[in-house]
Amino acid sequence: MATLLLVRHGHTDAAGKRLTGWAGGVHLNEAGRQQAERLVGRLDGIRVDHIVSSPLERCRETAAPLAEARRRRVDVRRAWIEVGYGDWTGRSISQLRRTKLWRRVMATPSNVRFPGGESLLEVQARAVDAAFELVAEHPRGTIVVISHADVIRLLVAQLAGMHADHLQRLSIDPGSITAVSLTAGVPRLLTLNDTGDLAVLRTGREKVGG
Numbered sequence: 113m114a115t116l117l118l119v120r121h122g123h124t125d126a127a128g129k130r131l132t133g134w135a136g137g138v139h140l141n142e143a144g145r146q147q148a149e150r151l152v153g154r155l156d157g158i159r160v161d162h163i164v165s166s167p168l169e170r171c172r173e174t175a176a177p178l179a180e181a182r183r184r185r186v187d188v189r190r191a192w193i194e195v196g197y198g199d200w201t202g203r204s205i206s207q208l209r210r211t212k213l214w215r216r217v218m219a220t221p222s223n224v225r226f227p228g229g230e231s232l233l234e235v236q237a238r239a240v241d242a243a244f245e246l247v248a249e250h251p252r253g254t255i256v257v258i259s260h261a262d263v264i265r266l267l268v269a270q271l272a273g274m275h276a277d278h279l280q281r282l283s284i285d286p287g288s289i290t291a292v293s294l295t296a297g298v299p300r301l302l303t304l305n306d307t308g309d310l311a312v313l314r315t316g317r318e319k320v321g322g
Contacts (some may be wrong), residue, residue: 113295114247115254115302117155118264121166121174122147123286130204133197133229140173147287148174151232152181154289154308160184161253165248167194171258174287179254191242198229222276224305236266243267247294264290271299 122144124132132138140148144156155178164187165175175186200208208214217224217232239259244257261284269279271292283305284290291302 113293114251114293116243116246117158117160117254117256117291118267118290118292119151119174119256119258120261120264120284120286120288121168121170121258124170127286128205130202131197131200131208133194133201134168135201138168138170140170144170144174144286148177151287155256159254160256161250162246162255163188163258164189164192164255165258166260168192168194168260171260175256175258179251189242190260191238191245192257192263195226195232195235195262195288196230197226199227200229211252218280220277221279229277232262232266232279233248233276235263236270238262239267240270243271244294261285268292268301268304271290 122140124138124144125141126132126138151174160182163175163179163182163184164180165171167188167190169217171192172186172188179186213224213227221232225254243257246257262279265279265282266276268274268282268290269276272295274281285305285307288305288307290306293300293302
């Protein structure tokens with residue numbers, strides 16, 4: 113059984129204010145750095161076989177304390193990068209909310225391609241491919257993946273059998289951990305958007321009923 117611990121990078125000053133997309137130079141703020149440091153303690157007692165990160169600074173900075181604590185290198189993979197927002201990159205969310213395309217993003221994201229950028233279905237496809245590539249490399253391992261909210265949401269939607277148009281029903285907060293196991297080809301969602309204790313992952317037991 114392989115387990116993926118999908119971590120959204122820590123908080124930045126741009127979060128919730130503008131779409132940074134693939135733009136460089138976006139770093140963790142003080143709250144984000146604290147979230148990155150806390151990740152080490154939250155994963156204490158949980159095996160970590162591999163650490164993967166989006167190439168963007170905010171993800172690599174989130175991964176760094178854990179990598180140092182576990183004495184593992186960070187495997188930077190472009191497949192886990194943020195959505196390519198194209199011409200929307202750098203624009204404020206308050207402005208974008210007034211556009212017709214934003215309303216489509218909220219209602220039917222499966223039909224959206226960002227101008228000059230990616231479609232959300234393309235992002236979902238690369239995230240799913242990247243996840244199963246890691247599972248093939250570490251079929252019995254626990255892999256920490258530091259990525260971005262929409263990338264994680266799109267992957268979880270696919271693994272949970274949700275239509276991509278239900279993307280907005282999922283919340284992925286900065287510094288949160290979403291855990292999925294993949295065994296015998298059957299995905300299992302273990303935690304979603306967890307920002308606190310991860311005791312359920314330490315027990316290793318599946319719960320039925322109750």
